Amino acid sequence: MGTTTTTGGTQDDVRARIVAAADALFYGRGIQAVPMDEVRAAAGVSLKRLYAEFPGKEALVVAVLQERHRVWEEGLAAAAAGLVEPRARLLAVYDFLDLWFTDETFRGCGFINAFGELGASSPAVAEAARAHKDTFERYVSRLAAEAGADDDLAPALVLLAEGAQTTAAISGRPDVARQARRAAEVLIAAAVPAGG
Amino acid sequence: MGTTTTTGGTQDDVRARIVAAADALFYGRGIQAVPMDEVRAAAGVSLKRLYAEFPGKEALVVAVLQERHRVWEEGLAAAAAGLVEPRARLLAVYDFLDLWFTDETFRGCGFINAFGELGASSPAVAEAARAHKDTFERYVSRLAAEAGADDDLAPALVLLAEGAQTTAAISGRPDVARQARRAAEVLIAAAVPAGG
DNA sequence: ACAGACGGAGAACGATCGTTCTCCGCAGTC
DNA sequence: GACTGCGGAGAACGATCGTTCTCCGTCTGT
Known part of the structure; x- marks a missing residue:
């Protein structure tokens, strides 16, 4: 459970960061008003990783x-x-x-x-x-x-x-x-x- | 207030029909989930008329x-x-x-x-x-x-x-x-x- | 009957979005 | 140092949607 070699942080870290970023955006602007790419940017992850963590x-x-x-x-x-x-x-x-x-x-x-x-x-x-x-x-x-x-x-x-x-x-x-x-x-x- | 010669009905009629149709759809499914074309179909008007009544x-x-x-x-x-x-x-x-x-x-x-x-x-x-x-x-x-x-x-x-x-x-x-x-x-x- | 305007049907256009794919650099291995 | 595979960046794809435009039939007035 140490830090991995990638810049992304722990797998749980990444998930939590995605969820936190998505929550702030979805809640503040409405869900359909926020594209997945903006969640990706706010969470500081790649789209590939985003879709690896969440199927959709x-x-x-x-x-x-x-x-x-x-x-x-x-x-x-x-x-x-x-x-x-x-x-x-x-x-x-x-x-x-x-x-x-x-x-x-x-x-x-x-x-x-x-x-x-x-x-x-x-x-x-x-x-x-x-x-x-x-x-x-x-x-x-x-x-x-x-x-x-x-x-x-x-x-x-x-x-x-x-x-x-x-x-x-x-x-x-x-x-x-x-x-x-x-x-x-x-x-x-x-x-x-x-x-x- | 007789019926006009077009199939559309009175202008107020058309507006009311559009609003009623849009309301039922928007309310029931969420606004962004309903395309304008579906409002048009439910109201029984053309897109041209729809956008003539409402700018957007x-x-x-x-x-x-x-x-x-x-x-x-x-x-x-x-x-x-x-x-x-x-x-x-x-x-x-x-x-x-x-x-x-x-x-x-x-x-x-x-x-x-x-x-x-x-x-x-x-x-x-x-x-x-x-x-x-x-x-x-x-x-x-x-x-x-x-x-x-x-x-x-x-x-x-x-x-x-x-x-x-x-x-x-x-x-x-x-x-x-x-x-x-x-x-x-x-x-x-x-x-x-x-x-x- | 005919010019002209009006309105309907629906194609077209441009933009956005969810999702996937391609390409490339880099880390670890022999 | 070449090889392999993982992950990032971002292009690409396919679908949807808001809005506009084109084409065509029809109705009006004369």
């Missing part, structure tokens, strides 16, 4: 979404790190969104964007988006259950988070995250029996 | 979004028709979504989809999406004010509605509208001082 553009898109999913889950975990109360961990979701929305490159949810652009013609992309949203819903549901809330809370909190992403993207107002958080506080208070 | 694809996309905005506002008004209480009119938003989500052709918010696909490269498309979301937010804000709610309610209700659209699209579950409605009921109850 669709496979690259799926890999990009999978990595984006991994990073999302990492960020979500980091936002909740150190917090013990389920309620605080639930609200950390919106703090995480707040952080994200203020990022200059923010342009909405990459999964929603990819789904809208390619979901109808690419089952793999549609499935990646579905899986991503599904794990997020499961995560929120688990926390809501730990908080002792009724079954209606988690779906509602998910809707707030999803709505915040698209609204922040289109309106360009990052404070949407705080609005979502305040609404979440109200819903949580109403959903937890004793007032926890 | 982007202008057609904008026209499609404007018409979609008009239909959205019509549907929203129809859902609130006959209801007098502001609270009921607010909740009618989610009944309207419910109706929409159960439509077989539902595939998310056309504005969000268009924004994700083309917003980065087409200011006109980005602006159409922004304008659409803006008028919706104004509409909800007006109703919330009429209901005597505090300023936090309207943005929260908007987030629920937006989140419902993307979640319904990706997860494919139309009952998301009812979940959003229940959450909205809780938020409204908490935001209106006296309980009205």
Whole structure:
């Protein structure tokens, strides 16, 4: 697993570099707006290597979404790190969104964007988006259950988070995250029996 | 307004037919996935006529979004028709979504989809999406004010509605509208001082 | 009936893109 | 130092697409 003799770096390195470059380009401009040759240039690899790592553009898109999913889950975990109360961990979701929305490159949810652009013609992309949203819903549901809330809370909190992403993207107002958080506080208070 | 001698129909007819055909295709498959020639075929016009009505694809996309905005506002008004209480009119938003989500052709918010696909490269498309979301937010804000709610309610209700659209699209579950409605009921109850 | 304009069908054009192929330099081996 | 094979650079290929142009039939007015 040492560095190879080529300038390309480790095989995993190359893959990661391609995915990172493709993600930035796809997310920022839309997938079909970015030619493979631009991904190649941004990743600093040859077309031959690019197609050796990914059989085609669709496979690259799926890999990009999978990595984006991994990073999302990492960020979500980091936002909740150190917090013990389920309620605080639930609200950390919106703090995480707040952080994200203020990022200059923010342009909405990459999964929603990819789904809208390619979901109808690419089952793999549609499935990646579905899986991503599904794990997020499961995560929120688990926390809501730990908080002792009724079954209606988690779906509602998910809707707030999803709505915040698209609204922040289109309106360009990052404070949407705080609005979502305040609404979440109200819903949580109403959903937890004793007032926890 | 009699029929003209050509097979094309009235000029307004032709424009409307083109927009309707383009909307169905763009919305269902993604904009870049639909060639102009397919719009032409679906609308039953010639390419010459198509380009006589719209100087290019982007202008057609904008026209499609404007018409979609008009239909959205019509549907929203129809859902609130006959209801007098502001609270009921607010909740009618989610009944309207419910109706929409159960439509077989539902595939998310056309504005969000268009924004994700083309917003980065087409200011006109980005602006159409922004304008659409803006008028919706104004509409909800007006109703919330009429209901005597505090300023936090309207943005929260908007987030629920937006989140419902993307979640319904990706997860494919139309009952998301009812979940959003229940959450909205809780938020409204908490935001209106006296309980009205 | 005929000149002339209009509009349709679809070929044509130029550009772009995903993907593959060719050519060449270079590293390691005897 | 010749040989081999890998990988890079980028040309090439085939397909698609947005847009324009050509050709031809038809309808109008006289």
